[in-house]
Amino acid sequence: MVGLKKNIRLSCIYKISLFLTLAFGCSQENIPPKSLIYHEILGRKTNQFSEKPWLYRIKAPASWTHVIPAASESLIDTTKFLSEFLIHEDESMIRITIHNFPSEKIESRIPPLAQIARWKQQFSSLDPTSEVSPQSFSGFVGLFFEGTGIINHEPTTMMGWSMQLDPTHYRTLSQPNYHPQLRADVTIKAVGPKNLMAKHYSAIYAFAKSFELIEEIPTGL
Amino acid sequence: MNVIKNLFHFLGSVHFAISLIGVTALFVLAGTIIESKTGSHLFAAYYTYQHPAFLLLLGLFFINILFAALRRWPFKFHHIPFLITHLGLLMILSGVFIKSSFGIQGTMSILEGSGSHEILIPNTYSIKIFKKNTLGTVLSSEYSLHSRSSPFPELQIETVGYAPHSSEITETWIKGDRGVIAGLKPFKVFSEKNFLDISLPISARVSLLPSPAEPWNLYAFYTADVLKVLQRVYLEGLVIKITDSITNQLLYQGLVQEALITPPQWKEGKVFLQLNLEEEYFHIIAQIEDPKNIQTELKIPLTGPEALDNIPERIQYLGRIPIAIDLERPAALLFVQNEVFNDTSLFAFDPYGRIHKESFPAKGLSSLIAYDNGWGGYYAHSTIPFSATRAKRQQKEDADLATLTYTLEKAPPEKLSPPLRMLYNACQKAHCDFAQCCAEYLSLWDKSYSWLYPIEYPTPPLFAQVSKELDWSEESPTIKKCCAWLSRFFLEIDPLLRQGFSPRKILEQFQWPAPLPQGDENFLLTTLTQQIFSVGDMLPDNQAREVVEARLFSAYLRAYGIHLQNMRSSNEALQTEDSIQLECPLTLRHLPKPPLQKVEECVPVVKLKLTKEDKTEELILSYDRSAMGLYWPAFEGEYLLRFQPRSKKIPYHIRLRNARRIDYPHSTQPFSYESDFLIKNFNPKENSKEEEKTISMNNVHETWDGFRFYLAGLSTNEETAAKRVQLVVNHDPAKYWLTYPGGAILSLGIALLFFCRKPRSH
Numbered sequence: 001m002v003g004l005k006k007n008i009r010l011s012c013i014y015k016i017s018l019f020l021t022l023a024f025g026c027s028q029e030n031i032p033p034k035s036l037i038y039h040e041i042l043g044r045k046t047n048q049f050s051e052k053p054w055l056y057r058i059k060a061p062a063s064w065t066h067v068i069p070a071a072s073e074s075l076i077d078t079t080k081f082l083s084e085f086l087i088h089e090d091e092s093m094i095r096i097t098i099h100n101f102p103s104e105k106i107e108s109r110i111p112p113l114a115q116i117a118r119w120k121q122q123f124s125s126l127d128p129t130s131e132v133s134p135q136s137f138s139g140f141v142g143l144f145f146e147g148t149g150i151i152n153h154e155p156t157t158m159m160g161w162s163m164q165l166d167p168t169h170y171r172t173l174s175q176p177n178y179h180p181q182l183r184a185d186v187t188i189k190a191v192g193p194k195n196l197m198a199k200h201y202s203a204i205y206a207f208a209k210s211f212e213l214i215e216e217i218p219t220g221l
Numbered sequence: 222m223n224v225i226k227n228l229f230h231f232l233g234s235v236h237f238a239i240s241l242i243g244v245t246a247l248f249v250l251a252g253t254i255i256e257s258k259t260g261s262h263l264f265a266a267y268y269t270y271q272h273p274a275f276l277l278l279l280g281l282f283f284i285n286i287l288f289a290a291l292r293r294w295p296f297k298f299h300h301i302p303f304l305i306t307h308l309g310l311l312m313i314l315s316g317v318f319i320k321s322s323f324g325i326q327g328t329m330s331i332l333e334g335s336g337s338h339e340i341l342i343p344n345t346y347s348i349k350i351f352k353k354n355t356l357g358t359v360l361s362s363e364y365s366l367h368s369r370s371s372p373f374p375e376l377q378i379e380t381v382g383y384a385p386h387s388s389e390i391t392e393t394w395i396k397g398d399r400g401v402i403a404g405l406k407p408f409k410v411f412s413e414k415n416f417l418d419i420s421l422p423i424s425a426r427v428s429l430l431p432s433p434a435e436p437w438n439l440y441a442f443y444t445a446d447v448l449k450v451l452q453r454v455y456l457e458g459l460v461i462k463i464t465d466s467i468t469n470q471l472l473y474q475g476l477v478q479e480a481l482i483t484p485p486q487w488k489e490g491k492v493f494l495q496l497n498l499e500e501e502y503f504h505i506i507a508q509i510e511d512p513k514n515i516q517t518e519l520k521i522p523l524t525g526p527e528a529l530d531n532i533p534e535r536i537q538y539l540g541r542i543p544i545a546i547d548l549e550r551p552a553a554l555l556f557v558q559n560e561v562f563n564d565t566s567l568f569a570f571d572p573y574g575r576i577h578k579e580s581f582p583a584k585g586l587s588s589l590i591a592y593d594n595g596w597g598g599y600y601a602h603s604t605i606p607f608s609a610t611r612a613k614r615q616q617k618e619d620a621d622l623a624t625l626t627y628t629l630e631k632a633p634p635e636k637l638s639p640p641l642r643m644l645y646n647a648c649q650k651a652h653c654d655f656a657q658c659c660a661e662y663l664s665l666w667d668k669s670y671s672w673l674y675p676i677e678y679p680t681p682p683l684f685a686q687v688s689k690e691l692d693w694s695e696e697s698p699t700i701k702k703c704c705a706w707l708s709r710f711f712l713e714i715d716p717l718l719r720q721g722f723s724p725r726k727i728l729e730q731f732q733w734p735a736p737l738p739q740g741d742e743n744f745l746l747t748t749l750t751q752q753i754f755s756v757g758d759m760l761p762d763n764q765a766r767e768v769v770e771a772r773l774f775s776a777y778l779r780a781y782g783i784h785l786q787n788m789r790s791s792n793e794a795l796q797t798e799d800s801i802q803l804e805c806p807l808t809l810r811h812l813p814k815p816p817l818q819k820v821e822e823c824v825p826v827v828k829l830k831l832t833k834e835d836k837t838e839e840l841i842l843s844y845d846r847s848a849m850g851l852y853w854p855a856f857e858g859e860y861l862l863r864f865q866p867r868s869k870k871i872p873y874h875i876r877l878r879n880a881r882r883i884d885y886p887h888s889t890q891p892f893s894y895e896s897d898f899l900i901k902n903f904n905p906k907e908n909s910k911e912e913e914k915t916i917s918m919n920n921v922h923e924t925w926d927g928f929r930f931y932l933a934g935l936s937t938n939e940e941t942a943a944k945r946v947q948l949v950v951n952h953d954p955a956k957y958w959l960t961y962p963g964g965a966i967l968s969l970g971i972a973l974l975f976f977c978r979k980p981r982s983h
Contacts, residue, residue: 133940136940136942137333137879138334139333139334139335140334140943141941141942141943166332166334166942166943168943169332169334169335169943210878212334212878216335217334217335218335219332219335
């Protein structure tokens with residue numbers, strides 16, 4: 001009798017574990033995101049009298065400081081950033097700036113490699129381990145530069161994305177009913193002390209990859 | 222009554238159940254065999270799982286299970302596990318019926334940055350129609366092939382033809398027996414086999430370059446051998462001219478066709494010609510036997526930016542050989558269509574023998590022009606990079622030299638290298654133009670095919686003026702001595718180099734004492750030159766004081782690696798400044814074919830008759846399974862149509878942000894594919910907030926109302942273009958209230974059947 005009960009108990013355990021394995025074996029849950037906030041970004045004025053259009057959005061950790069240029073600034077000068085994010089830690093700081101470069105025609109866009117060549121020149125010396133790799137996300141295609149070297153006598157790391165809209169999207173957004181800045185090239189550049197950049201590498205990478213146009217890019221017809 | 226009772230008992234009996242299981246097994250067996258034989262799941266499903274008999278079988282299963290349960294009436298306590306099991310089975314079967322009747326399964330294709338809420342239902346057929354009104358607003362609708370009503374009231378659509386399988390051919394420049402170039406009169410296309418022994422006919426003569434250029438001959442042929450036609454047309458009237466490039470004296474002129482058989486000869490030399498049109502890189506090889514002891518091969522490219530350059534095949538660092546080969550012919554355009562594959566090739570021959578080739582495959586045209594996004598039709602285009610000016614070899618060389626002269630004029634004197642600065646100072650003293658003098662000197666030296674300026678060559682006139690002012694004393698005291706030694710040394714080496722001997726072997730023969738670098742021969746000779754300069758202090762005074770200044774100066778230039786070959790600039794921009802642009806309207810030809818057993822690969826074609834008011838048009842459209850191809854215009858671009866799977870809107874808008882492949886660590890083997898989406902529900906009961914989701918191969922997204930989203934494919938693994946993701950969307954409306962609960966109840970019933978068994982009496 002005791003043996004029968006033991007058998008029944010074992011078979012129960014076996015059946016339940018088989019059921020649980022079949023029911024939940026292949027399931028994979030999304031990892032809940034950390035406290036991230038969407039920031040919407042304004043574009044540049046096309047002339048002194050025009051309005052700045054809302055163009056982009058990006059997801060940043062709540063602890064980062066978002067610096068927005070004054071509303072009175074036209075930002076017609078493309079050397080001025082659209083948005084800046086600061087990561088403070090002790091005395092050190094990482095600056096992440098976002099620029100866009102409007103273009104009239106697809107042929108007149110600045111090649112992403114030219115932007116990266118310009119960034120490289122900002123180093124007084126650059127480690128040979130610096131890397132340039134292709135990237136594509138949110139309909140943008142371009143290059144990711146990652147390099148460490150000396151800027152202003154300090155060991156500094158730079159992570160930079162030089163992105164352009166995919167040609168298919170560029171053609172779609174060239175229709176007269178879309179704001180011309182929607183098809184502008186975009187750069188996202190993070191610069192900071194080597195150790196601090198290494199610590200926040202993943203967060204900065206995820207931040208850049210979350211960049212997108214606020215409005216979805218329509219499909220052809 | 223007994224019959225009904227018996228029937229009731231039979232329908233609920235084990236025997237009936239076993240029969241049904243047996244028949245089902247036969248269906249499954251048939252399905253497996255058909256699928257393995259045809260390789261087509263769809264074909265097998267058509268005769269088995271999707272066949273009405275199979276659906277009837279499922280209905281009979283439902284009845285059998287229901288009646289088997291009802292036969293236990295009146296129910297007793299110990300019937301509970303049995304009844305629960307049967308209830309679960311009935312619920313699952315009901316779920317299957319509801320899913321097959323009201324559920325959907327489709328695919329969605331989204332490009333990164335875009336979104337969609339429309340799915341395509343595979344293996345369905347419809348005509349997607351867009352209409353543009355006068356204000357430019359675009360309206361869209363779908364027309365089912367079996368429908369009698371048109372989505373736009375003013376437009377009548379009638380299906381007048383249908384073939385279950387076809388092949389589609391893209392017609393470009395050749396359409397049937399006529400050739401078409403936009404803006405020109407259609408021209409006749411000939412079959413090459415009718416002109417095997419007689420000269421090929423010209424279809425038309427047209428002006429393609431601005432006057433006063435000669436009109437171009439236009440040829441168009443069907444052929445089974447494109448290369449043969451190309452050779453015949455190219456050689457038609459092709460003339461070769463051989464000139465002495467120092468004196469510009471014409472040495473030989475004749476037809477290439479004859480020169481290929483009998484090598485052209487002149488007073489002192491001979492050249493063997495070989496024409497190569499078989500590879501994409503068209504070129505002529507000219508093997509020179511020259512009196513000036515030059516034994517070399519010239520390669521004359523006929524295509525690309527280097528076209529018509531006379532390039533020594535093996536040794537380029539010695540410069541050009543002192544004879545030049547040029548071609549001349551009447552300019553022509555040749556269109557050839559391959560009879561087997563229907564691919565069209567365009568060849569353009571400019572008056573100087575250049576060839577430009579473009580291919581227009583019958584399937585998979587690489588680029589096209591879509592006017593007004595397709596409303597204005599589609600055109601194939603060709604850019605022929607031929608120029609009306611700077612087209613001759615001589616013109617190209619003159620342009621190169623002019624560019625060099627300009628660069629030298631603009632160069633600040635203090636930045637010039639020592640030999641050029643010495644020449645600059647001499648020019649200043651002699652009141653001579655430095656840039657002109659230098660360019661003239663380098664040009665003449667370049668044509669000598671020697672490492673140093675040959676003694677026997679005439680001194681360039683401007684250099685002769687300034688050579689007396691060359692002040693070697695301003696340089697290091699050993700420089701002139703080194704130049705003299707180099708000059709003497711190369712008096713013996715240059716003739717051997719001109720005969721084609723390898724510099725390394727020559728130096729080995731001479732037992733050259735210093736180590737020489739491996740690899741490039743040009744670098745080897747430069748190193749040799751620099752080695753002589755580096756031991757200048759140790760060299761004795763050279764006895765050969767009669768060496769001309771032009772030769773000494775070339776030795777000094779070589780020490781700094783200066784030669785025209787290293788200073789030539791690219792004039793690609795100049796060559797393409799007035800290229801010829803050609804266009805032709807794109808049309809399609811459809812060939813009906815017997816249907817394939819693998820139904821999935823069949824490409825049906827439909828012929829539509831469109832009527833609007835008193836106008837009628839016929840349009841033939843091939844099935845576009847992925848619905849990503851072209852829309853074809855009708856009624857002069859008032860409508861756009863495409864034959865594609867039926868589309869269906871779903872209550873979820875899916876926006877693709879980022880798609881990626883994840884590899885195993887330190888490997889290029891894919892571990893998973895993932896995509897980040899923003900999913901917005903249109904259902905008014907739900908708040909329309911966007912939800913962020915990552916869908917991967919093992920992570921399906923399911924919604925509360927029975928929609929499932931699977932990641933089915935990624936267009937590319939590369940990060941060099943926006944990626945396109947294929948999602949499979951599945952909707953099972955009964956899933957949460959029938960199928961899943963049915964499964965749970967069935968499991969419970971089975972468990973109860975195990976645990977509540979009556980102990981068997983022995």
